[in-house]
Amino acid sequence: MLENALHYSRTLLTNTLIPGDSVIDATVGNGNDTVLLATLVGKNGMVYGFDLQEKAIEKTKEKLLLTGLFNQVMLFNQGHETIGSVLPQDTLIAGAIFNLGYLPNGDKTIITTGNTTLIAVKEILSRLRKGGLLLLVVYHGHNGGKEEKDAVLTYVQTLSQTDYTVLRYDFLNQKNNPPLLIAIEKK
Numbered sequence: 001m002l003e004n005a006l007h008y009s010r011t012l013l014t015n016t017l018i019p020g021d022s023v024i025d026a027t028v029g030n031g032n033d034t035v036l037l038a039t040l041v042g043k044n045g046m047v048y049g050f051d052l053q054e055k056a057i058e059k060t061k062e063k064l065l066l067t068g069l070f071n072q073v074m075l076f077n078q079g080h081e082t083i084g085s086v087l088p089q090d091t092l093i094a095g096a097i098f099n100l101g102y103l104p105n106g107d108k109t110i111i112t113t114g115n116t117t118l119i120a121v122k123e124i125l126s127r128l129r130k131g132g133l134l135l136l137v138v139y140h141g142h143n144g145g146k147e148e149k150d151a152v153l154t155y156v157q158t159l160s161q162t163d164y165t166v167l168r169y170d171f172l173n174q175k176n177n178p179p180l181l182i183a184i185e186k187k
């Protein structure tokens, strides 16, 4: 069976990341991707996680402590657009994941936006290692979602084929605006 966008993003991360890698969860939320990333990079790796909502950061911290994964994660209660000021200068990133939209079962008015998402995307691309992956799971059915989706799609199409491979993974016959996945691989 074909995987949905969310599951396929996790398959790609699992296939790409190795122990010791440095990676980014740009939208920590309930911490599901943070836990996966921390498991994949192991004790010698590092996950940098960002979320605007303190509640999301606290909940994820608890999850990581319970699963013994907290030592390989740094959580930042701040927007991913600040990534550039937080990451060590010489750190090469092997993988990054964004789940765009709002936190399920949370405040639906706190959403990611095209402007800040693209600041973070550009910053991460400048630090992506060869073979590294930047993934965006784009939820777009909510207010503001279409604008962000359009901004992201417009930008990624401008990326040079010499430097990046850009994949759009999308279902063409599903109702209710299923999320799509954009995967950018550094050549």
Ligand SMILES: C[S@@+](CC[C@H](N)C(=O)[O-])C[C@H]1O[C@@H](n2cnc3c(N)ncnc32)[C@H](O)[C@@H]1O
Binding pocket: 026, 027, 028, 029, 030, 031, 032, 033, 034, 050, 051, 052, 053, 056, 078, 079, 080, 081, 099, 100, 101, 102, 103, 104, 110, 111, 112, 113, 116, 117
């Ligand atoms: C779709 S949810 C993420 C779900 C998460 N990956 C999980 O496993 O539960 C989107 C998250 O992005 C956060 N967010 C919104 N704007 C942000 C920004 N500028 N920087 C970082 N996080 C942001 C929201 O607070 C929300 O928790």
